[in-house]
Amino acid sequence: MTVHAPDLTSTTRLPSLSLAHPLVQSLPNGHVLVVGARSKWRPEGADRNAIVYDSAGVVVAEHTVGDGIEHVQATPRGEIWVGYFDEGIYGNYGWGEPDGEPPMGACGLTRFSAAFTQEWRYPSHVDNTWGAISDCDALNVDGDTVWTCYYNKFPIVRIQNDTLTGWHNNVYGARALAVGGSGIALFGGFGPEHDRLVVGVLSDDRFLVTSEYRLVQPSGQPLPATAHVVGRGPDLHLFVDDDWSRLNIDDLAVGLPH
Template sequence: MQVTPLNTYARLPRPYRAMHPVHSTIDAEGRAHWLLSERPPSAGNAPKSDGHEPYDALVVTVGDGAPRETHLSAVAHPRGLLEALPDGGFVVAGARTRRTAPPGGQVQVFDALGRASWTFDVGDAVEHLLVDAGGDLWVGHFDENPEGIRRWNAWGELLWESGDTLPGAGWIMDCYALNVGRDAVWACPYTEFPVLEIREGAPVRVRSNDVSGAKALAVAGQRIVFFGGYGGDADRLVVCATTGSGVEPVRTTRAVRPDGGRLGRRHVVSRDERVYVLEEPYSEWYVLDAGATFPAAL
């Protein structure tokens, strides 16, 4: 199988690499953010009966000039999911509500000065959490919570939900892939792996899809590129052309590191035409730009 090298995108500056990465993300403007702590995420701080004591953390932002630091106070989640808000603040969320301390504090909102401001819940079993350009939170759940895909504002108000079924899409049991773009949100859920196109004020458009198990997807014009799959297909890239009712595979290749090596354990973020890949030890982001890598004429 042919291979497609990813490109280096953003690196955590070396002075911060002595700290422990809790989570990292790419925001709607393409900036990289790392949530760092002095202790390993598995340790947290001194444990108590219902979770972990809050701890102070550092967010390092790379991508718009010199690296920027934001010190967060009283972070509740030792393995929290980080997302950036457009006003300079951040959210840190626990994936599981049963591990949240205190109750009702699954999503913590921090202002631009790093102060914990308020909390709310978005439901158990969070697989994906991405903030859009307007500051709303898109949440996709895994199979222990049949809530489908939901959109919340930063104050904890539920704005939209797919439900556990959609006409033409079947049962939305597990949100395998979620792409939060500038003008649309795309998703590929288990069990039938349809491609969902979600736009403000319009019915969800459903396209049939035979590519199973992808963990990320990039959308560039009439092309969709799926990244990942089951077992030996973890590094698979499937380039598809969209039709009125479905997507048709036209090329399959395999993603590799910029130096040509196999990818290790990774975290992925999908936004518009790009899939961002953060490989362990989680200090360097790679990128696949579907529009640039796979031109319209294949």
């Protein structure tokens, strides 16, 4: 595991790492969280797919955070937000089967405490006018404020003090978002729109588009569909092979709609 700020500051070996498709987050006190995207449920217990390491790479805790994990982002206080894709919501790998436990990710988005207690769950469509999550496509944890955009109606929803505020949105398929002031940037889309970047403002209960771009690499080369993009606060972080680029929403023309 390497830490960059932006230059390389440290390298830590994580011995015997068995988790596939790992997602990594920094935790307080120099600890590091590594989460595997998949977890099988068995009668004797589910796979523990969340491992906490100290700064020397020694395992200090192991937990289960469910299957079908799309996003993991931690707050400065060490709380952990987990967003799930459809298999983690509706069940697979033993979760949700007649003899299995209900999927931990059935709500689509949840918050674990620093002690890995599931302490908040996204409300169902019965308790939430913006609808239930069928796939948590985009997640942005900015301090203690959380933003998400999800399938199937793709509302933009802010979670602040466990209270939801939402905006209708006609931009479908975004898989990352950045937030700065009243501006929002939505990245990604279905098929040929995988490199689409839409910028706009939140007005009343609706997201108003002001600009649309096609995102390319710093070299000018097209952005491949395999690029991994993560939104944190006002930044989009783009990973293409060994290259890591950052785009701040302040670099974009947000403005007001004409």
